[in-house]
Amino acid sequence: MEPAQELKWSSFSLTHVQYPSGDLLGKLLAFISLTPLAIAVCLFTLIAFRRDMHTIFFSIGLILNEAANYTLKHIIREPRPLKRSEEMTVEFGMPSSHSQFMWFVATYLMFFITFRLHHGSNNNSIFEGVWRYFLIINGYLCAAVVCVSRVYLEYHTSWQVIVGGLLGSVFACGWFAMVQLVFTPLFPIICSWPICELLMLRDTTLIPNVMWFEYTCYRSESRTRQRKLTSMKSQ
Incomplete structure (x- = not known):
């Protein structure tokens, strides 16, 4: 009788984050590296309860950004750092998906705040200006900290997170331009479709x-x- 084949166990790479035992900074950075998951959950919640076209198309951009990252990883096929490669379910690390995700979010947020939230009587107030800069700076700061966490925890090299950040920023620029110039004028038409009325999708473009x-x-x-x-x- 042949012995039973030993099972191979895999971890879900989206949530399985390791850090050096006893390293408090590593533990903190491990939690911070889960920021993309938190953002994805928030977006899903917003779509489910608000059903706004801009949120939906922003999420579509994120999905396309992740698809591009997956494709590039399997084309470039650059391994992760040697100390971590044996523990990874996805062995390729160029470009960093966390970095590309976060810089896409930060850059798109910057454009959205700059070009979409400029209407209203309070636009020129000091509080309004400070609040805008606060959101933009914190978006990029959060993206930078996530990148640092991926290098510190040895999931990626510095070059892998730099390339991921650059690609995420470039994709965000292109996608925001498409949404702003191509899709936004079509939102009223799309929202008038019977299926969109059934789903109660809404266009808030003209609401400041x-x-x-x-x-x-x-x-x-x-x-x-x-x-x-x-x-x-x-x-």
């Missing part, structure tokens, strides 16, 4: 401050219903 708009609409509707309820009780 979506949160304030929704807040005022909810408040107005709540007050109207409260007046009707009071009127019904008094009759």
Whole structure:
């Protein structure tokens, strides 16, 4: 009777992050390196509950960015650092997918804040300007820290994260230009399709401050219903 074949176990590379035992900085950077997963979950939640066309097309851009990274990795076929290569389920490291993902997000966020959020009466206020710069700087800072974590934890070389960051930034520039110049004018038409109306997809392009708009609409509707309820009780 032949012995049973030994099972080979694999880790889910999206969440399985290792760090040196007892290294507090490594542990912190391991958590930080999961930022792309947190962003993906947030985007899925936004799409499910807000159903905004810009969020959907931003997510499509991220998916295409990841597909390009996967393709390039299997074309270039550059291995990860030797100390880590035996533990990786995907042995190729050029370019870094984490770096490419984060720099795509940071660069797209910068363009979105600069070109999309420029309407409204509060646009020239000091608070508005400081808030914009705060978001942009923190987006790039977060991307840089994730890159540092991938090198520190020996998942990638410095050159692999640099190339990934450059590619992510370039893809973000191109995709934002396409969304802004090509797709955005088509959003009203797309949203009028029966399937999009069924899914309640919406275009918020002409609304400068979506949160304030929704807040005022909810408040107005709540007050109207409260007046009707009071009127019904008094009759």
